[in-house]
Amino acid sequence: MANDTSKFGFKPWKPQGGCIGRTNEYTLATAYGTAIFQGDLVTMLADGSIGVAAEGGEFCGVFAGVRWIGTDGSVNYSNNWVASTAEQSGTEIVALVYDDPHQLFLVRATATISEADKGQLAD
Numbered sequence: 001m002a003n004d005t006s007k008f009g010f011k012p013w014k015p016q017g018g019c020i021g022r023t024n025e026y027t028l029a030t031a032y033g034t035a036i037f038q039g040d041l042v043t044m045l046a047d048g049s050i051g052v053a054a055e056g057g058e059f060c061g062v063f064a065g066v067r068w069i070g071t072d073g074s075v076n077y078s079n080n081w082v083a084s085t086a087e088q089s090g091t092e093i094v095a096l097v098y099d100d101p102h103q104l105f106l107v108r109a110t111a112t113i114s115e116a117d118k119g120q121l122a123d
Helices: none
Strands: 011-015 024-028 041-044 050-052 061-069 075-078 093-098 103-106
Touching: 024 050, 024 061
Parallel strands: none
Antiparallel strands: 011 103, 024 093, 041 050, 041 061, 061 075, 061 093
16 A cells, blocks of 8 residues: 555644643634644734744644634534634634644655654654
């Protein structure tokens, strides 16, 4: 069987001494204008909400999904955020983020890595 080389971002693998999949809730700015996909790195923004982390920039965790109340009052859950989605006035958009510093992730490299690179940490 050939290796799967499709892109998937950071995928939770196994924790060091905990349970896999622990997330915490963060706020996403009203109608946040950038798409976020499961596995994307996110960062804390100046207003206290989260957003997509810049390449090579600091990050606070890995995006797992989002929930919000639509303008029609429906409760929505998704593993990605569609840019500029509107939510019901007076409600918050809740982003679920893997932020446990002991969580291990699988990630696909875009360049050749050496044996010494395996298991390295990200800050």
